[in-house]
Amino acid sequence: MSTGPIPPSASRSLDRPRPTDQSDVRRHNAALVLDCVDAAGPLSRARVAAHTGLTRATVGTIVDELIAAGLVSEKGTRAPSGVGRPGTDLALRPEGAGGVGLEINVDGYVASVVDLAGTVRHRAARSGDLRGRTATAVLRTAARLVDDAVAAAYDLGIPVRGIGVAVPGLVDLGEQVLRLAPNLGWTDVRVVERLRSYAVTTWPSPMVLDNEANLAALGELWVGGHGSADSFVLVNGDVGVGAGVVLDGRLHRGTRGFGGELGHLTVAPDGPECRCGARGCLEQVAGLDFILRQAGVRDAPRTGEDAVAPLLARLARGDERAVAAVRQAGESLGVGVAALVNLFDVETVVLGGIFAPLFPWLDEPLRAVVRRRVLSAAWAPLTVRPSALGRDAAVIGAAYAPLRDLLADPLGADASVA
Amino acid sequence: MSTGPIPPSASRSLDRPRPTDQSDVRRHNAALVLDCVDAAGPLSRARVAAHTGLTRATVGTIVDELIAAGLVSEKGTRAPSGVGRPGTDLALRPEGAGGVGLEINVDGYVASVVDLAGTVRHRAARSGDLRGRTATAVLRTAARLVDDAVAAAYDLGIPVRGIGVAVPGLVDLGEQVLRLAPNLGWTDVRVVERLRSYAVTTWPSPMVLDNEANLAALGELWVGGHGSADSFVLVNGDVGVGAGVVLDGRLHRGTRGFGGELGHLTVAPDGPECRCGARGCLEQVAGLDFILRQAGVRDAPRTGEDAVAPLLARLARGDERAVAAVRQAGESLGVGVAALVNLFDVETVVLGGIFAPLFPWLDEPLRAVVRRRVLSAAWAPLTVRPSALGRDAAVIGAAYAPLRDLLADPLGADASVA
Numbered sequence: 001m002s003t004g005p006i007p008p009s010a011s012r013s014l015d016r017p018r019p020t021d022q023s024d025v026r027r028h029n030a031a032l033v034l035d036c037v038d039a040a041g042p043l044s045r046a047r048v049a050a051h052t053g054l055t056r057a058t059v060g061t062i063v064d065e066l067i068a069a070g071l072v073s074e075k076g077t078r079a080p081s082g083v084g085r086p087g088t089d090l091a092l093r094p095e096g097a098g099g100v101g102l103e104i105n106v107d108g109y110v111a112s113v114v115d116l117a118g119t120v121r122h123r124a125a126r127s128g129d130l131r132g133r134t135a136t137a138v139l140r141t142a143a144r145l146v147d148d149a150v151a152a153a154y155d156l157g158i159p160v161r162g163i164g165v166a167v168p169g170l171v172d173l174g175e176q177v178l179r180l181a182p183n184l185g186w187t188d189v190r191v192v193e194r195l196r197s198y199a200v201t202t203w204p205s206p207m208v209l210d211n212e213a214n215l216a217a218l219g220e221l222w223v224g225g226h227g228s229a230d231s232f233v234l235v236n237g238d239v240g241v242g243a244g245v246v247l248d249g250r251l252h253r254g255t256r257g258f259g260g261e262l263g264h265l266t267v268a269p270d271g272p273e274c275r276c277g278a279r280g281c282l283e284q285v286a287g288l289d290f291i292l293r294q295a296g297v298r299d300a301p302r303t304g305e306d307a308v309a310p311l312l313a314r315l316a317r318g319d320e321r322a323v324a325a326v327r328q329a330g331e332s333l334g335v336g337v338a339a340l341v342n343l344f345d346v347e348t349v350v351l352g353g354i355f356a357p358l359f360p361w362l363d364e365p366l367r368a369v370v371r372r373r374v375l376s377a378a379w380a381p382l383t384v385r386p387s388a389l390g391r392d393a394a395v396i397g398a399a400y401a402p403l404r405d406l407l408a409d410p411l412g413a414d415a416s417v418a
Numbered sequence: 419m420s421t422g423p424i425p426p427s428a429s430r431s432l433d434r435p436r437p438t439d440q441s442d443v444r445r446h447n448a449a450l451v452l453d454c455v456d457a458a459g460p461l462s463r464a465r466v467a468a469h470t471g472l473t474r475a476t477v478g479t480i481v482d483e484l485i486a487a488g489l490v491s492e493k494g495t496r497a498p499s500g501v502g503r504p505g506t507d508l509a510l511r512p513e514g515a516g517g518v519g520l521e522i523n524v525d526g527y528v529a530s531v532v533d534l535a536g537t538v539r540h541r542a543a544r545s546g547d548l549r550g551r552t553a554t555a556v557l558r559t560a561a562r563l564v565d566d567a568v569a570a571a572y573d574l575g576i577p578v579r580g581i582g583v584a585v586p587g588l589v590d591l592g593e594q595v596l597r598l599a600p601n602l603g604w605t606d607v608r609v610v611e612r613l614r615s616y617a618v619t620t621w622p623s624p625m626v627l628d629n630e631a632n633l634a635a636l637g638e639l640w641v642g643g644h645g646s647a648d649s650f651v652l653v654n655g656d657v658g659v660g661a662g663v664v665l666d667g668r669l670h671r672g673t674r675g676f677g678g679e680l681g682h683l684t685v686a687p688d689g690p691e692c693r694c695g696a697r698g699c700l701e702q703v704a705g706l707d708f709i710l711r712q713a714g715v716r717d718a719p720r721t722g723e724d725a726v727a728p729l730l731a732r733l734a735r736g737d738e739r740a741v742a743a744v745r746q747a748g749e750s751l752g753v754g755v756a757a758l759v760n761l762f763d764v765e766t767v768v769l770g771g772i773f774a775p776l777f778p779w780l781d782e783p784l785r786a787v788v789r790r791r792v793l794s795a796a797w798a799p800l801t802v803r804p805s806a807l808g809r810d811a812a813v814i815g816a817a818y819a820p821l822r823d824l825l826a827d828p829l830g831a832d833a834s835v836a
Contacts, residue, residue: 247673261794343678
C-alpha cells in the first residue's frame, strides 16, 4: 500500500489528495489497517495506530468492522510488556477470504483454492495432452475442476471472492476473449462465458481471464515473496514459453495486452516450425516437447507434471542425455533472456513453470549465454532464480487476483458488512 | 502538459494536490500558459484564459513575464471578430531560446542548434570513420563542432539553454559516463567532462549525455509530431542499431538505463562476430556496414551521410544488388521488430538514422517478416514509418532536451526574469 493514511480528523489537510466523502475515507483507511496487519501482524491496535498514523479511535472502529467481516482475528491476550495494560494482538484471518484459480495449459489443468494469506488450501491437477481436443471438451473438464475447488472452499469454510483463469495465449482483457492459443489451436474462445455455462455449482463473481505468464508474474509478485517495488521478468515454461514483465511492482502488458510473448522470439531463423506458423521460435528449442524429445524420455506420459517426474529422476542420477537436453534448452533460453535484458534492462529473471524444477541444470548454460550476449553484462549484474511458487505460480496468481481487489477495498460495496 | 491549472484564487481547493507556495503556483501556471500558446497559438489572452481555466488577470501577469523573458511575442492587432474589442495574438517566440545538440556516431559527428519551435537553425556535420580513433581525438573534434554551434546561436540572437550529447552506447545517466560504445571500442569515457575541458568558447549549462536511440525517440516524440500520449519504438540505424521505447508518452530506459539495445539482439546465433563479442547480433546483418558491403558500394567513403548517398542513387535507379542488400537488411530488421512487438506489444515502429531514407526499400520485407513472426499480428495491426526528422532525430532530440526543461518551468530559478 503506497498511499498514506487519511484520518477523518485530518481530512481538511491541503497537502494530499482527498477522497470525496467520508465513506471513501473509511474504505481507504480500512485497506490501510488491513495492509498493516497483513504486513506486520500480529500486533496491537495501538501499534496499528502508530504504524498507520490513524487515531486509536479510528483504528478501533475499523478493526471492529474488519473482525465482523471475518478478515481479521484477535489472538488471545498478550503478556504485559513493561508499561500499559495487556492487549489482544490482531492478525489477518487467512480463511476470511479465498480465491479459486484455474490454469488451462497445453498438457493439463490445475485448479487451486488460495486463502487470504496466500496459502494453497486445495489443489487438483489433471494431466493430458489437450492439443487437438475441442475447446468445448476441454472447458467442460475444466469446469468440473472449478466446481470441485468451489466445493472444497465451501467445506473449508472459506468464502470465495472470485475466480481467476490462466490460459496459454493472447487474451483480449477488455472483451475477456482468448484470441489465440497457438499450441491448443484455439482462436477467439470466450473462455469465461463458456466455463460458466458448464458450471454445476454456483460460482462467485467476478471471474477474470488472463495470460498464464502474466498471472505467474503476478503470483510471484503477490505471494512469492517479492516486494511491491520490485522489477523482474518471470519466464514461464511448459510446452509454450511466455514472460510476464514487472517493472517497479507493476505488470506491463503492452499497448493492447499482447506483450511478453517470449516463446515466439526468433532464436534460430531456419529452425523448426512452430505452431504459430513461424520458424525457430524459442519455445521450439526450449519448451517441454523439445526437452523430452532430446532427453529421450518416452517411457512416461509426455504431458503435465507426470512428464517432468521421469526427466527429473534421470537428471538426478546424472543421465548424460537428459542433462545435455536441459543444457541445450538452457542455452536457447539464455538467448531469450539476453533479449529481455538487452531490451528491458531488468535485473532479475525468475524461472517458473517446468523451468522452476529444472533450474539447477538450466542455470549455468543460461548464464553463460547471457554473459556473452548482454551488452551491459559487465555493468549490470543479473540475478536468475527459480520461482518461489515452483510450477504453480500461474494458478496461484489466478486464485489470488480477486483477493488483491479485496485487500485494496476490504469494506467496499461488495464487503459483507453494512 | 497533463496537469490542470492552479489559479492562485483557487489555491485552497481541496480536490487537487497543491503546490507549497505562491512561487510554485506562478511557475506552474507559467508553464501552462506557455504550453497553451505553443500548442494552440497564435491566440488572444482571452482565449488563453478560456483554454487554461486561469483568470484573465492571472494570464495577463504571466504573459507579461513570458514576453519579458523573450519566450512569447505579440502578433500585431487582430481584426475584430463580432463582439469585443480587437486584441493582439500571442505566439511562441521561436528564437526566445535554443538548445545545442551534438551526436557522436561511429561514422561521424553532427551538431545542431534547434530553437524553441523545434526548427533546426544551424547544422554542421563531419563524416569520418571514428573506429580506432582515441576518445581524445574524437572529443577534441567534437568540441570544435559545439564551439561553432554555440557561436552560430549567438549570431542568430538565440540564447542557448543547454547542450545535449548523443552517443552510440551504454550511458550511465547518474554518473554521466559512457560505459561502453562497442563500435568505437570505448569504455568508461566521461564525455561531458572531457568535451567541456576542450571548449574554446563559453558553453552554457546544463550539458547532458544520453544514448543516441533514446534521444532519437525523444526527438521524434517532442519535435517529430507525435502526441504526448503516444506509444512507439524508434529503431535507429547507423553502423550500430538501437531502439528507444516510448510507452504512453514516456521513454522507458529500463532499470539501470541500459535498455533498448536492439542491435545486440541475436538474430543468427552462428552469424558473424559482433564488436560486442557475441555472434549474430542484429546490427551485424542490418547495420550500415552490412548493407554497403552486400550492395557492393565501394566507390564512396563508407561512413556518414556521404556513404548513404551513392547507395540511395543505386537504389533509385533500381540496381539489383543494392535493392537485394537493403531487402536482406529489412528481413533481419523484421526479426528485431517482431521481437519488440512480441515483447512490448507496441503498435508503431518508427525507423530513424539511415533506416529513414532507406524506408521505401526496407518496408515491404520488414513487414512480411513481422506478419509471420508476431503472434498477435492478426489482432494488432502494426504501423511502420520513417522518422519525420530523417537521419537527424538523435541530434534534434539532444538539442531539444534542455528546451523541454525550460518549457516545463519557463519562469523557474534559471529564468532570466526576476
